[in-house]
Amino acid sequence: MHVISFVTQKGGSGKSTLAISCAVRATELGQRVLILDMDPQGTAESWYRDRDAIHPKLARIHSGQLATALDGARKQGFNTVIIDTPGRDEPATAAAIRAADFVLIPCRPTPGDMKATPPTAATVARLGKKAAFVLSQTPPRGSRLKEAETGLSMLGMVCPVRIVHRTAYQDAQGAGLGVTEFEADGKAAREIGALWDWITNKMEKLSDGQEANVA
Ligand SMILES: Nc1ncnc2c1ncn2[C@@H]1O[C@H](COP(=O)(O)OP(=O)(O)O)[C@@H](O)[C@H]1O
Ligand SMILES: [Mg+2]
Secondary structure, eight states: OEEEEEOOSSTTSSHHHHHHHHHHHHHHTTOOEEEEEOOTTOHHHHHHHTOOSOOSEEEEOOGGGHHHHHHHHHHTTOOEEEEEOOSSOHHHHHHHHHHOSEEEEEEOSSHHHHHHHHHHHHHHHHTTOOEEEEEOSBOSSOHHHHHHHHHHHTTSOBOSOOOBOOHHHHHHHHTTOOHHHHSTTSHHHHHHHHHHHHHHHHHHHHHTTSSOOOO
């Protein structure tokens, strides 16, 4: 069972959006997926309530319930667990990082998000976890992007797939869907497909010891 956590102290950077659409994508690829929503705001849970499909499954938990939830997930045969975390609750964030095989740190190319990433990166490094930054809600192109990428690469690995600001992410979420369901041949669906492929590929290589952990 693989555990992937979406973490960063900055609210609004795209944790829930990416967690939801990645969970749907993994489900489409035949994985048995559980989303653990650790955010008291319950963004993922409210998305789930608007959803008709049964998979992926979702449970809302607090940090004290994480170990039991993961144990249960393993026993029930889930092969992928995706953890969505709150922006500020440090116990939940640290617990989600500790439980993860791979940590994704969404970051908008803005000064506010860039300033908020070093503490998250430091916690990840302290706990010895594999992690990568994902640029989120980006403009389609421009020098701002390159600058953000360069800045983040000094702190750790940066995912080469960038998540552009697109209404499909918002509309899919409102409809209880992942972007790959909402608009299967759209640009957002392609981004999520590429992001999920990159995550699974990277996790495999890191666990095989084929690649050094640079985060
Ligand atoms: N790539 C994107 N394009 C457009 N809107 C986005 C994108 N990612 C997130 N959003 C929107 O930004 C807001 C915050 O995103 P969310 O995933 O809830 O952030 P977080 O979970 O980190 O607080 C939401 O309204 C969401 O729909
Ligand atoms: Mg959220």
